[in-house]
Amino acid sequence: MITKQFFVFGRVQGVGFRFFTLQQAGKLGLKGSVRNRIDGSVEVIAQGSENQIALMRAWLLDGPKTAKVERVIENNYFENKVFETFSIVSTVEK
Numbered sequence: 001m002i003t004k005q006f007f008v009f010g011r012v013q014g015v016g017f018r019f020f021t022l023q024q025a026g027k028l029g030l031k032g033s034v035r036n037r038i039d040g041s042v043e044v045i046a047q048g049s050e051n052q053i054a055l056m057r058a059w060l061l062d063g064p065k066t067a068k069v070e071r072v073i074e075n076n077y078f079e080n081k082v083f084e085t086f087s088i089v090s091t092v093e094k
Contacts, residue, residue, distance in 0.1 A: 001048060002050060003045065003079075004053050004076065005044070005076070006073065009070050009072070010063075012040075012041065012042045012067050012068075012069065013036050015066035016064060016067075021044055022086060022087070024059050025046065025086035028055050030046045030053075030056060031085060032045040033083070034086075036091045037091065038091060044060060
């Protein structure tokens, strides 16, 4: 199991991006979270197999039809957290 953190930029807030990401994570069997960030981006933390993460990465590059993704930054996630579900969480203030 691996965990990745993604920052998605573009027209990704106010278009249902978090909801569609939650649905996609459910289809892929991923755990983690999605949240809007104060800078207008969306943060996704995805935990699962390498294949599941690769499929989520590919989906995030396009996002839902309502969004316009300009770029995605991917980082390793070093916090030793085991997620039980995939959820939408509150906006990050930083």
